[in-house]
Amino acid sequence: MANSSTKPVTHGSLNFAARTVQSMLDEAGIVLNGPNPWDIQVRDESMLRRLLTGGSLALGESYVDGKWEVEQLDELIHRLLRSPLNDNHSFLAHQWARFRAMLFNLQKQSRAFQVGEAHYDLGNDIYEIMLDSRMVYTCGYWRYASDLDRAQEDKLDLVCRKLDLKPGMRVLDIGCGWGSFAGFAAERYGCEVVGVTVSKEQAQLAIERCAGLPVTFRLQDYRDVSEPFDAIVSLGMFEHVGHKNYRTFMEVLMRCLNPDALALLHTIGKNASLPGVDPWISRYIFPNGEIPSLKQISDALEPELVVEDLHNFGPDYDRTLMAWYRNFDAGWEKLRDRYSERFYRMWSYYLRVCAGAFRARDLQLWQFVISRGTSTSAYRRPDF
DSSP states (O other): OOOOTTTOOOGGOHHHHHHHHHHHHGTTOOTTOOSSSSSSEETHHHHHHHOOOOOOOOHHHHHEEEHHHOHHHHHHHHHHHSGGGGOOOOOOOOHHHHHHHHSSSOGGGGTHHHHIIIITOOOOOHHHHHTTTOOOOOOOOOOOOOSSHHHHHHHHHHHHTTOOOOOOOOEEEESSSTTTHHHHHHHHOOOOOEEEEOOOHHHHHHHHHHEEEEEEEEEGGGGGGOEEEEEEEEEEEEGOGGGGGHHHHHHHHHHHHHEEEEEEEEEEEESOOOOOOOOOHHTTTTTTOOOOOOHHHHHHHHTEEEEEEEEOHHHHHHHHHHHHHHHHHHHHHHHHTTTHHHHHHHHHHHHHHHHHHHTSSEEEEEEEEEOOOOOOOOOOOOOO
């Protein structure tokens, strides 16, 4: 609820910046200093002027700076994205992000390890507190689950069943994280797994967590993998590939998939084929990231690869992200000595903003099952 020292504002009581921002927020049912848990509580009015020119970048930066508060940040973002405001991408920061993505290959091989250093190498202690017991840093599957551990186990099992994994199969895991899929496929399905990652911290901890299992982890860019596999999986890594490299990624699948093998691509997706990514997320969370569209993925697959199955369970990412946020928030006391309060605000903003985006259906979560199209047998989708 609103702080007792603040009152909902009326248009007549506001300065020009505040009046302009409030008139925009009216379209989303959001009130400056209003009584609802999704209403923005202004702590420093300078943030209103920043919003007029900076869009989502200014919104995130001013929140991290402590210039405004909100009880339910995820719901605020949900309402903003469901409103006509989401159609306005004229902010300079947004236009620059698109132009930069169009002009440069931000995910070229010489830049591949930047996101590992900036995000995944932040500290394993953050992810151990935030994630489930297997440390799965991708969307859970909540159809039958009531807690995060079950949702992630169900997702990993769903992936294995979609690939029809069998004992002795050799599987490539592109973007292996901390070894969650590799360990699960080895334990439950008797597979030999090779995982590649651009994060030193992930590789080191994955080796420890999967000790004694037939798994191998490499600090390696996906473009350097060339040997054959009986199946390939990529969970939550394609968001770092970039539209200029989508075809290159598919060429890796073509050269590494055995003739009748299957690949599963699990990726966040967007609804429009526009380059770039949200400028705040790009600057502070995932440098060089880019969310693909269905059209972009389809174009990259043609004509050699076949989509055997496509499954969208994007709303499950809202629930996953909110579970991560609750874990992070509850475990903050264990992290406080090593990370700043500013980091807490930045990380909690990231998790809840993304949850709101999935809730608004502005983002999707797709699982593609892909083949080389050489098998004469029809693909049999497992029960979900």
